[in-house]
Amino acid sequence: MNDQTPTHDERVAGLKGLGSSRKRVEDARFTQGKGNYVDDIKMAGMVYGDFVRSQYAHARIKSVDSTAAKAVPGVIAVLLAADLAPLGLHWMPTLAGDKQMVLADGKVLFQGQEIAFVVAEDKYALADALELVVVDYEELPVVVDPFKAMLPDAPVLREDLAGQTKGAHGERVHHNHIFRWELGDKPAVEAVVADADVVAEEMVYYHRTHPCPLETCGCVASMDKINGKLTLWGTFQAPHVVRTVASLLSGIPESNIRVVSPDIGGGFGNKVGVYPGYICSIVASIVTGRPVKWIEDRMDNLMATAFARDYWMDGKIAATKEGKITGLWCHVTADHGAFDACADPTKFPAGFFNICTGSYDIPVAWLGVDGVYTNKAPGGVAYRCSFRVTEAAYFIERMIEVLAIKLNMDAAELRRINFIRKDQFPYNSALGWEYDSGDYHTAWDKALKAVNYDALRAEQTQRVADFKAGKTRSLMGIGLSFFTEIVGAGPIKNCDILGMGMFDSCEIRIHPTGSALARLGTISQGQGHATTFAQILATEIGIPADQIVIEEGDTDTAPYGLGTYGSRSTPVAGAATALAGRKIRAKAQMIAAYLLEVHDNDLEWDVDRFVVKGVPERFKTMKEIAYASYHQAIPGLEPGLEAVSYYDPPNMTYPFGAYICVMDIDADTGVADIRSFYALDDCGTRINPMIIEGQVHGGATEAFAIAMGQEIAYDEMGNNKSATLMDFFIPTAWETPHYTTDHTVTPSPHHPIGAKGVGESPNVGGVPAFSNAVHDAFRPFGLTQSHMPHDHWRIWRIAEQLGLHG
Amino acid sequence: MITNAFEYYRPKSVAEALKILGEHEGEARVVAGGHSLIPMMKLRMAQISHLVDLQDVSGLKGITVSDRIVIGAMTTQAELLASRELAAAAPLMLEAALQIADPQVRNMGTIGGNVANGDPGNDMPGLMQCLDASFTLVGPDGSRDVKARDFYQAAYFTSRTDDEILVAISFEHPKGGYAYEKQKRKIGDYATAAAAVQITAAGGMVSAASVAMTNLSDVPVWSAASGAALVGTTCGPDAVKAAVEAMLKDINPGEDNRGPVAFKRQVAAVVLGRAIARAWSRV
Numbered sequence A: 001m002n003d004q005t006p007t008h009d010e011r012v013a014g015l016k017g018l019g020s021s022r023k024r025v026e027d028a029r030f031t032q033g034k035g036n037y038v039d040d041i042k043m044a045g046m047v048y049g050d051f052v053r054s055q056y057a058h059a060r061i062k063s064v065d066s067t068a069a070k071a072v073p074g075v076i077a078v079l080l081a082a083d084l085a086p087l088g089l090h091w092m093p094t095l096a097g098d099k100q101m102v103l104a105d106g107k108v109l110f111q112g113q114e115i116a117f118v119v120a121e122d123k124y125a126l127a128d129a130l131e132l133v134v135v136d137y138e139e140l141p142v143v144v145d146p147f148k149a150m151l152p153d154a155p156v157l158r159e160d161l162a163g164q165t166k167g168a169h170g171e172r173v174h175h176n177h178i179f180r181w182e183l184g185d186k187p188a189v190e191a192v193v194a195d196a197d198v199v200a201e202e203m204v205y206y207h208r209t210h211p212c213p214l215e216t217c218g219c220v221a222s223m224d225k226i227n228g229k230l231t232l233w234g235t236f237q238a239p240h241v242v243r244t245v246a247s248l249l250s251g252i253p254e255s256n257i258r259v260v261s262p263d264i265g266g267g268f269g270n271k272v273g274v275y276p277g278y279i280c281s282i283v284a285s286i287v288t289g290r291p292v293k294w295i296e297d298r299m300d301n302l303m304a305t306a307f308a309r310d311y312w313m314d315g316k317i318a319a320t321k322e323g324k325i326t327g328l329w330c331h332v333t334a335d336h337g338a339f340d341a342c343a344d345p346t347k348f349p350a351g352f353f354n355i356c357t358g359s360y361d362i363p364v365a366w367l368g369v370d371g372v373y374t375n376k377a378p379g380g381v382a383y384r385c386s387f388r389v390t391e392a393a394y395f396i397e398r399m400i401e402v403l404a405i406k407l408n409m410d411a412a413e414l415r416r417i418n419f420i421r422k423d424q425f426p427y428n429s430a431l432g433w434e435y436d437s438g439d440y441h442t443a444w445d446k447a448l449k450a451v452n453y454d455a456l457r458a459e460q461t462q463r464v465a466d467f468k469a470g471k472t473r474s475l476m477g478i479g480l481s482f483f484t485e486i487v488g489a490g491p492i493k494n495c496d497i498l499g500m501g502m503f504d505s506c507e508i509r510i511h512p513t514g515s516a517l518a519r520l521g522t523i524s525q526g527q528g529h530a531t532t533f534a535q536i537l538a539t540e541i542g543i544p545a546d547q548i549v550i551e552e553g554d555t556d557t558a559p560y561g562l563g564t565y566g567s568r569s570t571p572v573a574g575a576a577t578a579l580a581g582r583k584i585r586a587k588a589q590m591i592a593a594y595l596l597e598v599h600d601n602d603l604e605w606d607v608d609r610f611v612v613k614g615v616p617e618r619f620k621t622m623k624e625i626a627y628a629s630y631h632q633a634i635p636g637l638e639p640g641l642e643a644v645s646y647y648d649p650p651n652m653t654y655p656f657g658a659y660i661c662v663m664d665i666d667a668d669t670g671v672a673d674i675r676s677f678y679a680l681d682d683c684g685t686r687i688n689p690m691i692i693e694g695q696v697h698g699g700a701t702e703a704f705a706i707a708m709g710q711e712i713a714y715d716e717m718g719n720n721k722s723a724t725l726m727d728f729f730i731p732t733a734w735e736t737p738h739y740t741t742d743h744t745v746t747p748s749p750h751h752p753i754g755a756k757g758v759g760e761s762p763n764v765g766g767v768p769a770f771s772n773a774v775h776d777a778f779r780p781f782g783l784t785q786s787h788m789p790h791d792h793w794r795i796w797r798i799a800e801q802l803g804l805h806g
Numbered sequence B: 001m002i003t004n005a006f007e008y009y010r011p012k013s014v015a016e017a018l019k020i021l022g023e024h025e026g027e028a029r030v031v032a033g034g035h036s037l038i039p040m041m042k043l044r045m046a047q048i049s050h051l052v053d054l055q056d057v058s059g060l061k062g063i064t065v066s067d068r069i070v071i072g073a074m075t076t077q078a079e080l081l082a083s084r085e086l087a088a089a090a091p092l093m094l095e096a097a098l099q100i101a102d103p104q105v106r107n108m109g110t111i112g113g114n115v116a117n118g119d120p121g122n123d124m125p126g127l128m129q130c131l132d133a134s135f136t137l138v139g140p141d142g143s144r145d146v147k148a149r150d151f152y153q154a155a156y157f158t159s160r161t162d163d164e165i166l167v168a169i170s171f172e173h174p175k176g177g178y179a180y181e182k183q184k185r186k187i188g189d190y191a192t193a194a195a196a197v198q199i200t201a202a203g204g205m206v207s208a209a210s211v212a213m214t215n216l217s218d219v220p221v222w223s224a225a226s227g228a229a230l231v232g233t234t235c236g237p238d239a240v241k242a243a244v245e246a247m248l249k250d251i252n253p254g255e256d257n258r259g260p261v262a263f264k265r266q267v268a269a270v271v272l273g274r275a276i277a278r279a280w281s282r283v
């Protein structure tokens, strides 16, 4: 080495690899309005499509008259179910093994359901024509309550399933029943519950909400009749899955279908499913021979494309009088709406809800889930969480609080007594998961100390006294939450979607002058993949992240993968990236050995180069190796430097964290002020701390929204009462709390770089923290459970019901 | 989310605007900032064939502070907030305007549109009643003034006739202490309940008080009885209680996504109590 050689540390810093708070490379584009979203796509001859939607939640369609609509100048076609039927496309399969109407076939089952697809030259003619399609409805009785849906004399919603006693997930016991999913040892749990010192019982409802990404769903379908190639641009969280499904449905060979996800303005699970808009746009493009664009407006999005949650979770938790949990019983009534369009791995009809034993060492557990049809929109997607994990975390974190009340114990201490200990990992849970790694006690103690927990409790005691003495109308709540997530779906042996195994992939090409291109099977919707995947690779192959371009989302170029949702990108595609990088490095080592005229084993890797052991001045940098790999004849080696890895993860990863929210509540107006929010996350190895912080802020803000006001509400008639942003709560900068972030690092033992994923943790852990704070404020006055969202009037109602208004 | 087709006009004068309204009786509507009307048109809840934009009409903008305060109908909320003269003369206007919608909406939305709209959710109508403002309307037969306290008849129904244009609002220099207190679910939301209070004192006692409430009935509610309950008191707990009780007799809130009636009544009581306390502290 000579004086010009940068030091080891300088070279590490120059890579901007693992652990660097590298600035997001995407942001220059996004913050200047230079993103390229699906609605930015303009093509010659492009036409527009949109739906006539049902006004009613349940009605027979007696007739649809599109004569007047077709007479509007510029209107090209009006598609009805009857037009799609000859192609077999008036219904489509859902990801959950059910089927869904593409266009109303005889009846409608939810308000906003698609009835007709109108295609016109421009959006204005289209909007006029939609008004002129005359639908003759015969109203039918509406069921919005899943418990009423299961009554013997409840109206039959899905007439198409008449007589079918078996569904995709086993027995159907009622005409509005979808499935029953059972896990665990029921007799053992019942015995424990019968004998326990203490049993806390509660119904915990996680209300219906919606991912509501900034950009709604949409697509542009273009069938090129000359070469028979179908191109579909759209807001797809899983473009390869869309390609395969499109091929299976249409019969077009996959090689003739190109699916492209351009920039996506947030997905949060809303963009995983397959929607009638995609099918109708494809058909319309085939019929008209022109590109067809369909873009939802906000009301369409909130009314018709995938909602989230809507789980009624009935729980019993048994414990000794000292607070050691001895068993957990849980029955869920899952409201899936009109069609079962959940986006879960096929073998998991309630997703990974069986992580509901949480972070606790619970010896026996039983879980039963009944999926039910109602006259509401279909969906049930994982809104910024791994499949149904946020429901599970909310359930157990409410149950632990309810148990603490029953035991008259401090809820922080109760958690500590029951945490899975560090030495128990890998830990096999009662409901069948193998938790990979964790150190819950360390994280919990760090969190309690950081917020000065004992002082907070003392202040709260004083506040209660002041309230009772009439000195204040303000109460104080301390919301505790400790969560364990299960992400990174997943091992092909048990994780697939419609038979498609949930591996992921990365393909790397090193250019001769030492820069690189990597393509993945995932697709960023704002997570910053172009930034972080380049960092993983930079550390693996010694090429600066700034010289690595990441591409995703185009099925013609990207390797096959299952897409981005359920915090799976880093655990699965991130692992593939590291392993593909290691293949590159292995070949690079052979090349370096040849160039340096030593044996492979005489070399060691040093940041960005191979060095001859013990002879530091003899080395070859990755840049030199890259050039040689293409332009120098190396005996026994093919030219070039490329690698691909398809990664089937051996297990899920289990990120965890401790969140604590402190809130002041006005008992008279129901206004809650978030005083502080502390979030400790352990996501294993940290790739980019700044992005982690951003993810935590974003996820916690969505958690705040969900807990404190956001909901999809229906009236008795099945009218959606919350289909605009005036009523559907999206916090602005003004309402958003300030967050304090923190971390511990417990790497995943089975992941190549030890990373676990973080994007969804804050939503999973945040919702119970906010909700528990509300509950905690009223605990001294006798509250055990009150359902979310905790908007002003519902908080007021708690105080009213507890007699606090005098 | 696209309106029906309409003819668009951009007249230069009130006379010209009135002429267009006259020619298309019943089918024409004026648009000011558009932030109430255009959303309704996009939802096709309002189908208007002739839209008369007032942006270029001369003489409808501006704030004059002399013996009375006169504000042109086309003055935006942002312009109200930027006026130092208005801030000095009627600080209540500022306190309220800051709680209306968000900066983007305030850059477009006008005071005239806000008071003419007739939506019980709008904040300015209650405020105008609190200040005892007058609205100047110009129609084919000339001009007339209507008191804000007489203007509102029912939701979206006012005493303005379809062929009249609101050109200005005016009110006396408010005296004494003031407060505008509003509870809402988030920025950009209409009030769950809001209270406008103006109090003057003499010899340490309330000499006059005006109380108006927003979004608690299908029209803004000026509660004469509530104000009267404060007169002659020092705004102590009993007086506030009496004022609140009088106000509660005058409001008639409905249940909606913001909450049930009993909740709204309690929030109304709390915001009024706070507004009185703040106004009294500023006397």
Ligand SMILES: Cc1cc2nc3c(=O)[nH]c(=O)nc-3n(C[C@H](O)[C@H](O)[C@H](O)COP(=O)(O)OP(=O)(O)OC[C@H]3O[C@@H](n4cnc5c(N)ncnc54)[C@H](O)[C@@H]3O)c2cc1C
Pocket: B029, B030, B031, B032, B033, B034, B035, B036, B037, B038, B039, B054, B073, B074, B099, B100, B101, B102, B105, B108, B109, B110, B111, B112, B113, B114, B116, B117, B121, B122, B123, B124, B164, B165, B166, B167, B188, B189, B190, B191
């Ligand atoms: C997101 C959002 C949040 C909002 N939040 C609030 C809030 O918190 N508080 C609040 O008070 N308002 C709120 N608004 C409404 C906003 O203040 C509107 O701008 C206001 O209600 C109407 O003023 P405009 O100038 O936009 O009127 P326009 O929308 O143009 O007109 C409204 C109506 O008044 C009529 N009109 C307008 N000007 C005249 C005139 N000179 N003569 C006769 N008729 C006339 C029009 O014909 C129309 O019927 C909100 C709006 C939005 C979009």
